[in-house]
Amino acid sequence: MDLWLKEKQIENAVMTYKIKETLHIEKTKYQDLAILDTYEFGRMLVLDGIVQTTIKDEFVYHEMITHIPLFTHNNPKKVLVVGGGDGGAIREILKHPSVEKVVLCEIDERVVDLSLKYLPEISSALNDPRCEVFIGDGIKYVIDHKGEFDVIIVDSTDPFGAAEGLFNVNFYNSLYECLTEDGIFVAQTETPIYLPQVVKKVFHDIKTAFPITRMFMAAIPTYPGVYWSFTIGSKKYDPLTIDENKIKDIDTKYYHKDLHKACFVLPKYIKNLIG
Protein backbone atom coordinates (compact mmCIF):
# COMPACT_ATOMS: atom_id res chain seq x y z
CA MET A 1 0.00 0.00 0.00
CA ASP A 2 1.32 3.46 -0.94
CA LEU A 3 0.23 5.34 2.20
CA TRP A 4 1.17 8.98 2.86
CA LEU A 5 0.43 11.44 5.66
CA LYS A 6 -0.44 14.84 4.22
CA GLU A 7 0.21 17.71 6.61
CA LYS A 8 -1.13 21.11 5.63
CA GLN A 9 1.70 23.36 6.86
CA ILE A 10 -0.10 26.44 5.65
CA GLU A 11 -3.03 26.85 3.25
CA ASN A 12 -1.04 26.31 0.04
CA ALA A 13 1.99 24.27 1.12
CA VAL A 14 1.59 20.66 2.15
CA MET A 15 4.24 18.25 3.44
CA THR A 16 3.78 14.51 2.94
CA TYR A 17 5.49 11.57 4.61
CA LYS A 18 5.42 7.98 3.41
CA ILE A 19 3.95 5.70 6.06
CA LYS A 20 5.33 2.25 6.87
CA GLU A 21 2.67 1.36 9.43
CA THR A 22 -0.25 2.95 11.29
CA LEU A 23 0.41 1.80 14.84
CA HIS A 24 -2.55 3.47 16.53
CA ILE A 25 -5.34 5.89 15.59
CA GLU A 26 -8.06 7.16 17.96
CA LYS A 27 -10.25 10.13 18.68
CA THR A 28 -9.50 11.15 22.28
CA LYS A 29 -11.65 13.49 24.37
CA TYR A 30 -9.59 16.42 23.06
CA GLN A 31 -8.12 15.60 19.65
CA ASP A 32 -7.45 13.12 16.85
CA LEU A 33 -4.38 11.14 17.87
CA ALA A 34 -2.24 8.91 15.68
CA ILE A 35 1.04 7.06 16.12
CA LEU A 36 2.50 6.36 12.68
CA ASP A 37 5.72 4.69 11.65
CA THR A 38 7.32 6.62 8.76
CA TYR A 39 10.19 5.71 6.46
CA GLU A 40 12.13 8.94 6.85
CA PHE A 41 11.52 9.99 10.47
CA GLY A 42 10.62 6.74 12.23
CA ARG A 43 7.65 6.63 14.61
CA MET A 44 5.77 9.90 15.01
CA LEU A 45 3.00 11.33 17.19
CA VAL A 46 0.37 13.19 15.16
CA LEU A 47 -2.35 15.34 16.81
CA ASP A 48 -5.21 16.74 14.69
CA GLY A 49 -3.15 15.93 11.59
CA ILE A 50 -0.06 17.88 12.73
CA VAL A 51 3.26 16.13 13.44
CA GLN A 52 4.19 16.71 17.10
CA THR A 53 7.35 14.68 17.52
CA THR A 54 9.31 11.96 15.72
CA ILE A 55 11.99 9.51 16.79
CA LYS A 56 14.51 10.97 14.33
CA ASP A 57 14.29 14.68 15.11
CA GLU A 58 12.67 15.04 18.56
CA PHE A 59 16.02 15.82 20.17
CA VAL A 60 16.13 19.31 18.67
CA TYR A 61 12.86 20.49 20.18
CA HIS A 62 13.21 18.75 23.53
CA GLU A 63 16.78 19.86 24.14
CA MET A 64 16.23 23.47 23.11
CA ILE A 65 12.97 24.03 25.03
CA THR A 66 14.57 22.77 28.25
CA HIS A 67 18.32 23.45 28.41
CA ILE A 68 18.10 27.12 27.46
CA PRO A 69 15.90 28.05 30.48
CA LEU A 70 17.45 25.48 32.85
CA PHE A 71 21.02 26.66 32.19
CA THR A 72 19.86 30.28 32.43
CA HIS A 73 18.36 29.77 35.90
CA ASN A 74 20.98 29.68 38.61
CA ASN A 75 19.63 26.71 40.56
CA PRO A 76 16.44 25.14 39.19
CA LYS A 77 14.90 22.74 41.71
CA LYS A 78 11.23 22.54 40.83
CA VAL A 79 10.07 22.51 37.23
CA LEU A 80 6.61 22.44 35.61
CA VAL A 81 5.89 21.27 32.07
CA VAL A 82 2.50 22.34 30.69
CA GLY A 83 1.57 19.95 27.88
CA GLY A 84 4.41 17.79 26.59
CA GLY A 85 2.64 14.50 27.32
CA ASP A 86 5.16 12.60 25.18
CA GLY A 87 7.68 13.06 28.02
CA GLY A 88 10.61 14.29 25.90
CA ALA A 89 10.99 17.54 27.84
CA ILE A 90 10.93 15.58 31.11
CA ARG A 91 13.79 13.35 29.90
CA GLU A 92 15.95 16.43 29.21
CA ILE A 93 14.99 18.27 32.44
CA LEU A 94 16.06 15.27 34.52
CA LYS A 95 19.58 15.53 33.08
CA HIS A 96 20.01 18.56 35.41
CA PRO A 97 21.19 17.30 38.81
CA SER A 98 19.76 20.33 40.66
CA VAL A 99 16.20 19.35 39.70
CA GLU A 100 14.43 17.69 42.61
CA LYS A 101 10.93 17.54 41.21
CA VAL A 102 9.25 17.99 37.85
CA VAL A 103 5.48 18.04 37.29
CA LEU A 104 3.97 17.22 33.92
CA CYS A 105 0.52 18.78 33.55
CA GLU A 106 -1.05 17.28 30.43
CA ILE A 107 -4.72 17.66 29.56
CA ASP A 108 -4.98 14.51 27.43
CA GLU A 109 -4.17 11.31 29.31
CA ARG A 110 -4.12 9.34 26.06
CA VAL A 111 -1.06 11.25 24.83
CA VAL A 112 0.82 10.05 27.92
CA ASP A 113 -0.47 6.47 27.70
CA LEU A 114 0.28 6.02 24.02
CA SER A 115 3.66 7.74 24.18
CA LEU A 116 4.63 5.35 26.97
CA LYS A 117 3.51 2.43 24.82
CA TYR A 118 4.83 3.41 21.38
CA LEU A 119 7.57 6.02 21.95
CA PRO A 120 9.61 4.70 24.91
CA GLU A 121 12.80 6.44 23.70
CA ILE A 122 11.03 9.75 24.27
CA SER A 123 8.66 8.97 27.16
CA SER A 124 10.47 6.66 29.54
CA ALA A 125 11.54 9.42 31.97
CA LEU A 126 7.85 9.83 32.86
CA ASN A 127 8.45 6.81 35.12
CA ASP A 128 11.28 8.53 37.01
CA PRO A 129 10.49 8.97 40.74
CA ARG A 130 11.24 12.72 40.48
CA CYS A 131 8.43 13.11 37.93
CA GLU A 132 4.77 13.60 38.86
CA VAL A 133 2.25 13.25 36.05
CA PHE A 134 -0.89 15.33 36.62
CA ILE A 135 -3.73 14.94 34.14
CA GLY A 136 -5.71 18.14 33.93
CA ASP A 137 -6.05 21.65 32.58
CA GLY A 138 -2.76 23.59 32.49
CA ILE A 139 -4.40 27.00 32.91
CA LYS A 140 -6.14 25.90 36.12
CA TYR A 141 -3.02 24.14 37.44
CA VAL A 142 -0.91 27.27 37.01
CA ILE A 143 -3.51 29.43 38.81
CA ASP A 144 -3.71 26.92 41.67
CA HIS A 145 0.07 26.76 42.29
CA LYS A 146 1.28 30.28 42.92
CA GLY A 147 5.00 30.89 43.59
CA GLU A 148 5.94 27.22 43.31
CA PHE A 149 8.13 26.67 40.26
CA ASP A 150 11.63 27.84 39.34
CA VAL A 151 11.14 26.99 35.68
CA ILE A 152 7.95 26.50 33.64
CA ILE A 153 8.03 25.00 30.16
CA VAL A 154 4.96 25.45 27.96
CA ASP A 155 5.27 22.53 25.56
CA SER A 156 1.96 22.97 23.76
CA THR A 157 0.36 22.31 20.40
CA ASP A 158 -0.39 25.21 18.05
CA PRO A 159 -2.50 28.22 19.19
CA PHE A 160 -5.65 26.90 17.56
CA GLY A 161 -8.10 24.48 19.21
CA ALA A 162 -7.12 22.81 22.50
CA ALA A 163 -4.05 24.99 23.21
CA GLU A 164 -5.56 28.38 22.34
CA GLY A 165 -5.80 29.43 25.99
CA LEU A 166 -2.04 28.96 26.40
CA PHE A 167 -1.30 31.86 24.03
CA ASN A 168 -2.56 35.07 25.67
CA VAL A 169 -1.68 37.72 28.23
CA ASN A 170 -3.91 36.27 30.96
CA PHE A 171 -2.04 32.99 30.83
CA TYR A 172 1.36 34.72 30.79
CA ASN A 173 0.34 36.71 33.88
CA SER A 174 -0.68 33.45 35.58
CA LEU A 175 2.70 31.96 34.70
CA TYR A 176 4.38 34.97 36.30
CA GLU A 177 2.44 34.32 39.52
CA CYS A 178 3.16 30.58 39.42
CA LEU A 179 6.93 31.15 39.29
CA THR A 180 9.24 31.72 42.26
CA GLU A 181 10.70 35.21 42.62
CA ASP A 182 13.61 34.47 40.26
CA GLY A 183 11.63 32.16 38.01
CA ILE A 184 11.81 31.79 34.23
CA PHE A 185 9.45 30.34 31.63
CA VAL A 186 9.71 29.34 27.99
CA ALA A 187 7.14 28.49 25.35
CA GLN A 188 7.29 27.19 21.80
CA THR A 189 6.06 30.16 19.80
CA GLU A 190 5.59 28.97 16.20
CA THR A 191 7.45 29.82 12.99
CA PRO A 192 8.00 33.33 11.63
CA ILE A 193 8.11 31.84 8.13
CA TYR A 194 4.43 30.92 7.92
CA LEU A 195 2.89 32.73 10.91
CA PRO A 196 4.74 36.03 11.38
CA GLN A 197 1.76 37.79 12.96
CA VAL A 198 1.32 35.02 15.56
CA VAL A 199 5.02 35.18 16.44
CA LYS A 200 4.83 38.96 16.79
CA LYS A 201 1.70 38.93 18.96
CA VAL A 202 2.94 36.20 21.27
CA PHE A 203 6.28 37.95 21.79
CA HIS A 204 4.56 41.21 22.70
CA ASP A 205 2.06 39.49 24.98
CA ILE A 206 4.90 37.82 26.89
CA LYS A 207 6.72 41.16 27.04
CA THR A 208 3.77 42.77 28.82
CA ALA A 209 3.97 40.13 31.56
CA PHE A 210 7.74 39.74 32.10
CA PRO A 211 10.61 42.22 32.60
CA ILE A 212 13.02 40.11 30.50
CA THR A 213 11.73 38.70 27.18
CA ARG A 214 13.97 36.97 24.63
CA MET A 215 13.42 34.92 21.49
CA PHE A 216 15.61 32.10 20.23
CA MET A 217 15.44 29.79 17.22
CA ALA A 218 16.06 26.13 16.43
CA ALA A 219 15.77 24.04 13.25
CA ILE A 220 13.18 21.28 13.73
CA PRO A 221 12.92 19.27 10.48
CA THR A 222 9.32 18.06 10.90
CA TYR A 223 7.80 21.35 12.05
CA PRO A 224 6.18 23.58 9.39
CA GLY A 225 8.86 25.91 8.04
CA VAL A 226 11.48 24.09 10.20
CA TYR A 227 12.90 27.34 11.59
CA TRP A 228 11.10 27.53 14.91
CA SER A 229 10.84 30.23 17.57
CA PHE A 230 10.82 29.87 21.34
CA THR A 231 10.20 32.77 23.71
CA ILE A 232 11.60 33.23 27.21
CA GLY A 233 9.86 35.28 29.89
CA SER A 234 12.08 35.79 32.93
CA LYS A 235 11.88 37.67 36.24
CA LYS A 236 15.61 37.94 36.96
CA TYR A 237 17.99 35.87 34.82
CA ASP A 238 18.85 36.96 31.29
CA PRO A 239 20.00 34.12 28.99
CA LEU A 240 22.25 36.62 27.18
CA THR A 241 24.25 37.70 30.24
CA ILE A 242 24.95 34.40 31.95
CA ASP A 243 28.51 33.06 31.91
CA GLU A 244 28.23 30.27 29.35
CA ASN A 245 31.61 28.88 30.34
CA LYS A 246 29.95 27.65 33.52
CA ILE A 247 27.55 25.49 31.51
CA LYS A 248 28.33 21.84 32.14
CA ASP A 249 28.63 19.46 29.24
CA ILE A 250 25.62 17.15 29.21
CA ASP A 251 24.54 14.35 26.92
CA THR A 252 22.87 16.16 24.02
CA LYS A 253 22.76 16.05 20.22
CA TYR A 254 21.83 19.68 19.45
CA TYR A 255 22.40 21.97 22.45
CA HIS A 256 25.87 22.87 23.69
CA LYS A 257 27.27 25.88 25.52
CA ASP A 258 28.44 27.77 22.43
CA LEU A 259 24.89 27.66 21.10
CA HIS A 260 23.39 29.09 24.32
CA LYS A 261 23.72 32.70 23.18
CA ALA A 262 24.17 32.18 19.40
CA CYS A 263 20.61 30.84 19.03
CA PHE A 264 19.28 34.22 20.22
CA VAL A 265 20.91 36.08 17.31
CA LEU A 266 17.94 36.52 14.99
CA PRO A 267 17.94 37.24 11.25
CA LYS A 268 17.05 40.85 10.50
CA TYR A 269 13.50 40.11 9.31
CA ILE A 270 12.66 38.41 12.60
CA LYS A 271 14.34 41.13 14.69
CA ASN A 272 12.30 43.71 12.80
CA LEU A 273 9.12 41.64 13.17
CA ILE A 274 9.25 41.58 16.98
CA GLY A 275 10.72 45.08 17.10
Next chain:
Amino acid sequence: MDLWLKEKQIENAVMTYKIKETLHIEKTKYQDLAILDTYEFGRMLVLDGIVQTTIKDEFVYHEMITHIPLFTHNNPKKVLVVGGGDGGAIREILKHPSVEKVVLCEIDERVVDLSLKYLPEISSALNDPRCEVFIGDGIKYVIDHKGEFDVIIVDSTDPFGAAEGLFNVNFYNSLYECLTEDGIFVAQTETPIYLPQVVKKVFHDIKTAFPITRMFMAAIPTYPGVYWSFTIGSKKYDPLTIDENKIKDIDTKYYHKDLHKACFVLPKYIKNLIG
Protein backbone atom coordinates in the same frame (compact mmCIF):
# COMPACT_ATOMS: atom_id res chain seq x y z
CA MET B 1 -7.75 23.64 -11.64
CA ASP B 2 -6.21 22.24 -8.47
CA LEU B 3 -2.55 22.21 -9.57
CA TRP B 4 0.32 21.30 -7.23
CA LEU B 5 4.09 21.01 -7.64
CA LYS B 6 5.35 17.89 -5.87
CA GLU B 7 9.01 18.10 -4.87
CA LYS B 8 10.64 14.91 -3.64
CA GLN B 9 12.87 16.28 -0.89
CA ILE B 10 14.16 12.83 -0.08
CA GLU B 11 12.86 9.38 -1.03
CA ASN B 12 9.98 9.32 1.49
CA ALA B 13 9.21 12.96 2.22
CA VAL B 14 7.59 15.13 -0.44
CA MET B 15 6.77 18.84 -0.27
CA THR B 16 3.92 20.20 -2.38
CA TYR B 17 3.08 23.78 -3.37
CA LYS B 18 -0.22 24.96 -4.83
CA ILE B 19 0.30 26.57 -8.23
CA LYS B 20 -1.51 29.71 -9.37
CA GLU B 21 -0.05 29.75 -12.87
CA THR B 22 2.57 27.95 -14.95
CA LEU B 23 4.40 30.86 -16.56
CA HIS B 24 6.95 28.90 -18.58
CA ILE B 25 8.05 25.28 -18.97
CA GLU B 26 10.82 24.04 -21.26
CA LYS B 27 13.50 21.42 -21.62
CA THR B 28 16.80 23.29 -22.03
CA LYS B 29 20.03 21.75 -23.25
CA TYR B 30 20.90 20.93 -19.62
CA GLN B 31 17.74 20.52 -17.56
CA ASP B 32 13.97 20.77 -17.20
CA LEU B 33 13.21 24.39 -16.42
CA ALA B 34 9.96 25.84 -15.09
CA ILE B 35 8.84 29.23 -13.84
CA LEU B 36 5.74 28.76 -11.71
CA ASP B 37 3.64 31.23 -9.77
CA THR B 38 2.71 29.76 -6.37
CA TYR B 39 0.20 30.94 -3.78
CA GLU B 40 2.55 30.78 -0.79
CA PHE B 41 5.96 31.74 -2.20
CA GLY B 42 5.13 33.75 -5.31
CA ARG B 43 7.00 33.08 -8.56
CA MET B 44 9.61 30.33 -8.38
CA LEU B 45 12.36 28.89 -10.57
CA VAL B 46 12.28 25.09 -10.70
CA LEU B 47 15.11 23.02 -12.25
CA ASP B 48 14.67 19.26 -12.74
CA GLY B 49 11.70 19.41 -10.37
CA ILE B 50 13.65 21.07 -7.52
CA VAL B 51 12.79 24.58 -6.28
CA GLN B 52 15.83 26.84 -6.82
CA THR B 53 14.58 30.23 -5.72
CA THR B 54 11.30 32.01 -4.97
CA ILE B 55 10.28 35.65 -4.74
CA LYS B 56 9.28 35.26 -1.08
CA ASP B 57 12.36 33.61 0.41
CA GLU B 58 15.24 34.17 -2.04
CA PHE B 59 16.75 36.87 0.17
CA VAL B 60 17.97 34.32 2.73
CA TYR B 61 20.08 32.30 0.31
CA HIS B 62 21.37 35.22 -1.75
CA GLU B 63 22.35 37.35 1.23
CA MET B 64 24.05 34.56 3.15
CA ILE B 65 26.04 33.10 0.24
CA THR B 66 27.48 36.55 -0.58
CA HIS B 67 27.81 38.79 2.48
CA ILE B 68 29.59 36.23 4.64
CA PRO B 69 32.59 35.85 2.26
CA LEU B 70 32.52 39.49 1.07
CA PHE B 71 32.58 40.92 4.60
CA THR B 72 35.25 38.38 5.55
CA HIS B 73 37.58 39.49 2.73
CA ASN B 74 39.38 42.72 3.49
CA ASN B 75 38.89 44.40 0.12
CA PRO B 76 37.03 42.34 -2.51
CA LYS B 77 37.36 43.91 -5.95
CA LYS B 78 36.81 41.09 -8.41
CA VAL B 79 34.21 38.41 -7.78
CA LEU B 80 33.18 35.28 -9.69
CA VAL B 81 29.84 33.52 -9.37
CA VAL B 82 29.74 29.96 -10.74
CA GLY B 83 26.12 29.08 -11.51
CA GLY B 84 23.55 31.44 -10.03
CA GLY B 85 22.00 32.35 -13.37
CA ASP B 86 18.99 33.89 -11.63
CA GLY B 87 21.22 36.84 -10.69
CA GLY B 88 20.29 37.05 -7.01
CA ALA B 89 23.88 36.64 -5.82
CA ILE B 90 25.00 39.36 -8.27
CA ARG B 91 22.43 41.78 -6.82
CA GLU B 92 23.85 41.27 -3.30
CA ILE B 93 27.52 41.38 -4.39
CA LEU B 94 26.99 44.76 -6.06
CA LYS B 95 25.87 46.21 -2.71
CA HIS B 96 29.58 46.19 -1.77
CA PRO B 97 31.19 49.42 -2.97
CA SER B 98 34.67 47.86 -3.19
CA VAL B 99 33.53 45.47 -5.94
CA GLU B 100 34.69 46.71 -9.35
CA LYS B 101 33.75 43.70 -11.42
CA VAL B 102 31.69 40.55 -11.03
CA VAL B 103 31.55 37.70 -13.54
CA LEU B 104 28.60 35.33 -13.70
CA CYS B 105 29.60 32.01 -15.28
CA GLU B 106 26.38 30.08 -15.93
CA ILE B 107 26.24 26.98 -18.08
CA ASP B 108 22.57 27.30 -19.06
CA GLU B 109 21.75 30.50 -20.93
CA ARG B 110 18.03 29.85 -20.59
CA VAL B 111 18.22 30.25 -16.80
CA VAL B 112 19.57 33.77 -17.33
CA ASP B 113 17.08 34.66 -20.09
CA LEU B 114 14.01 33.44 -18.23
CA SER B 115 15.08 34.90 -14.89
CA LEU B 116 15.47 38.27 -16.59
CA LYS B 117 11.99 37.90 -18.08
CA TYR B 118 10.03 36.44 -15.16
CA LEU B 119 12.02 37.22 -11.99
CA PRO B 120 13.20 40.85 -12.40
CA GLU B 121 13.26 41.44 -8.62
CA ILE B 122 16.02 38.84 -8.43
CA SER B 123 17.78 39.17 -11.79
CA SER B 124 17.89 42.86 -12.66
CA ALA B 125 21.45 43.43 -11.41
CA LEU B 126 22.62 41.22 -14.30
CA ASN B 127 22.24 44.38 -16.40
CA ASP B 128 24.60 46.38 -14.17
CA PRO B 129 27.70 47.60 -16.07
CA ARG B 130 29.98 46.03 -13.43
CA CYS B 131 28.53 42.57 -14.23
CA GLU B 132 29.78 40.36 -17.07
CA VAL B 133 27.62 37.37 -17.96
CA PHE B 134 29.63 34.49 -19.42
CA ILE B 135 27.71 31.47 -20.69
CA GLY B 136 29.85 28.37 -20.37
CA ASP B 137 31.21 25.60 -18.20
CA GLY B 138 32.25 26.76 -14.72
CA ILE B 139 34.93 24.10 -14.32
CA LYS B 140 36.69 25.19 -17.51
CA TYR B 141 36.28 28.91 -16.69
CA VAL B 142 37.93 28.45 -13.30
CA ILE B 143 40.87 26.53 -14.82
CA ASP B 144 41.31 29.22 -17.49
CA HIS B 145 41.43 32.18 -15.05
CA LYS B 146 44.19 31.50 -12.54
CA GLY B 147 44.85 34.03 -9.77
CA GLU B 148 42.12 36.42 -10.88
CA PHE B 149 39.37 36.57 -8.30
CA ASP B 150 39.25 37.81 -4.70
CA VAL B 151 36.00 35.97 -3.96
CA ILE B 152 34.37 33.02 -5.75
CA ILE B 153 30.78 32.00 -5.02
CA VAL B 154 29.65 28.55 -6.13
CA ASP B 155 25.90 29.00 -6.45
CA SER B 156 25.08 25.60 -7.92
CA THR B 157 22.26 23.10 -8.05
CA ASP B 158 22.52 19.84 -6.09
CA PRO B 159 25.51 17.48 -6.55
CA PHE B 160 23.60 15.18 -8.91
CA GLY B 161 23.34 15.69 -12.67
CA ALA B 162 24.62 18.96 -14.20
CA ALA B 163 26.41 20.24 -11.07
CA GLU B 164 28.12 16.98 -10.04
CA GLY B 165 31.54 18.23 -11.18
CA LEU B 166 31.30 21.21 -8.81
CA PHE B 167 31.44 18.93 -5.76
CA ASN B 168 34.88 17.29 -5.67
CA VAL B 169 38.50 17.86 -4.68
CA ASN B 170 39.69 18.57 -8.24
CA PHE B 171 37.26 21.45 -8.54
CA TYR B 172 38.19 22.81 -5.09
CA ASN B 173 41.88 22.72 -6.08
CA SER B 174 41.01 24.65 -9.26
CA LEU B 175 39.15 27.23 -7.19
CA TYR B 176 42.24 27.63 -5.02
CA GLU B 177 44.30 28.38 -8.12
CA CYS B 178 41.67 30.74 -9.54
CA LEU B 179 41.72 32.91 -6.39
CA THR B 180 44.15 35.73 -5.62
CA GLU B 181 46.67 35.10 -2.84
CA ASP B 182 44.25 36.17 -0.10
CA GLY B 183 41.14 34.84 -1.85
CA ILE B 184 38.11 33.16 -0.33
CA PHE B 185 35.37 30.97 -1.78
CA VAL B 186 31.99 29.73 -0.59
CA ALA B 187 29.63 27.04 -1.85
CA GLN B 188 26.14 25.95 -0.96
CA THR B 189 26.71 22.52 0.56
CA GLU B 190 23.29 20.92 1.07
CA THR B 191 21.36 20.02 4.24
CA PRO B 192 22.68 17.85 7.06
CA ILE B 193 19.10 16.84 7.81
CA TYR B 194 18.55 14.73 4.69
CA LEU B 195 22.06 14.33 3.25
CA PRO B 196 24.52 14.11 6.18
CA GLN B 197 27.07 12.05 4.24
CA VAL B 198 27.14 14.56 1.37
CA VAL B 199 27.68 17.42 3.83
CA LYS B 200 30.47 15.51 5.54
CA LYS B 201 32.26 14.56 2.31
CA VAL B 202 32.05 18.07 0.81
CA PHE B 203 33.40 19.66 3.99
CA HIS B 204 36.36 17.29 4.08
CA ASP B 205 37.06 17.73 0.36
CA ILE B 206 37.17 21.51 0.79
CA LYS B 207 39.41 21.06 3.83
CA THR B 208 41.99 19.19 1.77
CA ALA B 209 42.22 22.16 -0.63
CA PHE B 210 42.13 25.18 1.74
CA PRO B 211 43.98 26.08 4.96
CA ILE B 212 40.86 27.67 6.51
CA THR B 213 37.54 25.79 6.20
CA ARG B 214 34.36 26.85 7.99
CA MET B 215 30.68 25.86 7.81
CA PHE B 216 27.73 28.15 8.47
CA MET B 217 23.98 27.64 8.37
CA ALA B 218 20.89 29.53 7.23
CA ALA B 219 17.16 28.74 7.22
CA ILE B 220 15.83 28.70 3.65
CA PRO B 221 12.10 27.85 3.74
CA THR B 222 11.82 26.29 0.26
CA TYR B 223 14.97 24.16 0.39
CA PRO B 224 14.61 20.52 1.50
CA GLY B 225 15.00 20.38 5.26
CA VAL B 226 15.20 24.22 5.35
CA TYR B 227 18.31 24.22 7.54
CA TRP B 228 21.02 24.68 4.90
CA SER B 229 24.81 24.51 5.06
CA PHE B 230 27.37 26.67 3.29
CA THR B 231 31.10 26.00 3.37
CA ILE B 232 33.90 28.55 3.19
CA GLY B 233 37.37 27.74 1.88
CA SER B 234 39.82 30.57 2.52
CA LYS B 235 43.53 31.22 1.98
CA LYS B 236 44.02 33.96 4.58
CA TYR B 237 40.90 35.50 6.14
CA ASP B 238 38.97 33.63 8.82
CA PRO B 239 35.30 34.66 9.13
CA LEU B 240 35.50 33.91 12.86
CA THR B 241 38.35 36.30 13.64
CA ILE B 242 37.35 39.40 11.71
CA ASP B 243 36.19 42.45 13.67
CA GLU B 244 32.45 42.36 13.02
CA ASN B 245 32.03 45.86 14.40
CA LYS B 246 33.67 47.11 11.21
CA ILE B 247 30.89 45.55 9.11
CA LYS B 248 28.86 48.31 7.51
CA ASP B 249 25.09 48.20 7.67
CA ILE B 250 23.72 47.37 4.23
CA ASP B 251 20.22 46.90 2.91
CA THR B 252 19.39 43.28 3.83
CA LYS B 253 16.51 41.25 5.27
CA TYR B 254 18.44 38.35 6.82
CA TYR B 255 22.15 39.11 7.20
CA HIS B 256 23.46 41.64 9.73
CA LYS B 257 26.74 41.98 11.58
CA ASP B 258 25.64 40.15 14.74
CA LEU B 259 24.82 37.12 12.61
CA HIS B 260 28.24 37.07 10.90
CA LYS B 261 29.80 34.82 13.55
CA ALA B 262 26.64 33.40 15.16
CA CYS B 263 25.68 31.51 11.98
CA PHE B 264 28.92 29.48 12.29
CA VAL B 265 27.91 28.07 15.69
CA LEU B 266 26.68 24.62 14.68
CA PRO B 267 24.40 22.28 16.61
CA LYS B 268 26.31 19.41 18.20
CA TYR B 269 25.16 16.77 15.69
CA ILE B 270 26.50 18.85 12.78
CA LYS B 271 29.77 19.65 14.59
CA ASN B 272 30.22 15.94 15.24
CA LEU B 273 29.32 15.07 11.63
CA ILE B 274 32.08 17.22 10.11
CA GLY B 275 34.39 16.48 13.04
